[in-house]
Amino acid sequence: MAPNPFKPSFGSTPPLLVGRGDLIADFGDALDDGPGAPGRATIYTGMRGVGKTVMLNEAEEQARSRGWLVISETATPGLVERLTRNHLPRLLHEFGEPKGKRRVTGVSIPGLGSINWANPDKTEVETSFRFLVEQLTDILAKHETGLLLTVDEIHRHLAGDMRTIGAVLQHGFREERQLAFAGAGLPAAVSGLLNDDVLTFLRRADIHHLGAVPIDEVAEAIRQPIESAGRHISEAGCAKAAKATSGYPFLIQLVGYNVWRQHPRDETVTEADVDAGVAAARRRIGALVLEPSLADISEVDRSFLVAMAADSGPSKLSDIAERLGVDSNYASQYRLRLIQSELIKPAGYGKLEFTMPYLRDYLLNHAATLGMGNGE
Numbered sequence: 001m002a003p004n005p006f007k008p009s010f011g012s013t014p015p016l017l018v019g020r021g022d023l024i025a026d027f028g029d030a031l032d033d034g035p036g037a038p039g040r041a042t043i044y045t046g047m048r049g050v051g052k053t054v055m056l057n058e059a060e061e062q063a064r065s066r067g068w069l070v071i072s073e074t075a076t077p078g079l080v081e082r083l084t085r086n087h088l089p090r091l092l093h094e095f096g097e098p099k100g101k102r103r104v105t106g107v108s109i110p111g112l113g114s115i116n117w118a119n120p121d122k123t124e125v126e127t128s129f130r131f132l133v134e135q136l137t138d139i140l141a142k143h144e145t146g147l148l149l150t151v152d153e154i155h156r157h158l159a160g161d162m163r164t165i166g167a168v169l170q171h172g173f174r175e176e177r178q179l180a181f182a183g184a185g186l187p188a189a190v191s192g193l194l195n196d197d198v199l200t201f202l203r204r205a206d207i208h209h210l211g212a213v214p215i216d217e218v219a220e221a222i223r224q225p226i227e228s229a230g231r232h233i234s235e236a237g238c239a240k241a242a243k244a245t246s247g248y249p250f251l252i253q254l255v256g257y258n259v260w261r262q263h264p265r266d267e268t269v270t271e272a273d274v275d276a277g278v279a280a281a282r283r284r285i286g287a288l289v290l291e292p293s294l295a296d297i298s299e300v301d302r303s304f305l306v307a308m309a310a311d312s313g314p315s316k317l318s319d320i321a322e323r324l325g326v327d328s329n330y331a332s333q334y335r336l337r338l339i340q341s342e343l344i345k346p347a348g349y350g351k352l353e354f355t356m357p358y359l360r361d362y363l364l365n366h367a368a369t370l371g372m373g374n375g376e
Ligand SMILES: Nc1ncnc2c1ncn2[C@@H]1O[C@H](COP(=O)(O)OP(=O)(O)OP(=O)(O)O)[C@@H](O)[C@H]1O
Pocket: 007, 008, 009, 010, 011, 012, 013, 014, 015, 016, 017, 018, 019, 020, 046, 047, 048, 049, 050, 051, 052, 053, 054, 055, 186, 213, 221, 249, 250, 251, 252, 253
């Protein structure tokens, strides 16, 4: 029996990645175009499960296939320290000058000595970080290659580290070094960082808001892995499964996975398998994506969403304000924040709709546990 080809887990590259070909090529082009190409600082943003981490994996692949070195990191505390203490010295060690010539050892930097990591001095860390980046890119330049740094889950809690990284990269760009940066983060986190005055570097980056994938491409993302694994699915079955995902990448994998596992030994995936698989995916999506997405926002924003869920289609802002017992000015502020988080989007004048599939159902079923009554 062939193993289930679908990958409904965060950060896992899907068996067939769809809808992002142009974006991936853009990043590759920026690497080819040389220093000064705007895409050499790229940020992917969008709601949970939309495929940001997967895009970072692809950006890394673009770099590796061109012989670039890649440092892949996550914006957790100690980021700059890890870059300065571990990643850069390791790469310098691996790709440094042959023995006999001057070599960089650890972070003991000529003229600076080593850093007291128990209580590091900010400028000292930045200087060393910059020094190591310069050393490495000098060496890489001789081999006509460069360095890509990717940082996942960028967040304003780490604004200090991002500022340091931004300053060093900006300097490297000015010196026309072969350097590139790709970051990813939730919309609210990214816009929080962009509003930080000091982060000019990020503001100048190419920012891509990832969204849903066109349904016909989703059908291909479901059909191809099934057929490659030796099974068969009808056009109609495929179209039905694709429609149930609303083009939302996490659901492509979750639906595919659950459709496959109904009768994994049978050669054909039937429409009944599709129906059962879609139903199973719907049951799982709440805990996997909707709940964490709701946990990212404030309680008042959640109550706005619960109030929206009472409508069967797009909601009128004035109705929501009335249900919440707030004036329309106040409601507009929630609206803006939620649009910024990409959980809802405008749907014609004065109207709003959910972006995430099944969020309405989830809110209706969980309004009580979310601590908001029924939202009326
Ligand atoms: N273009 C795509 N085609 C098919 N599947 C995709 C695509 N992009 C992502 N996926 C699948 O969607 C799921 C989520 O992807 P990923 O982990 O990159 O999302 P994310 O935006 O980083 O989420 P989070 O904000 O929670 O970190 C994974 O299972 C991945 O395989």
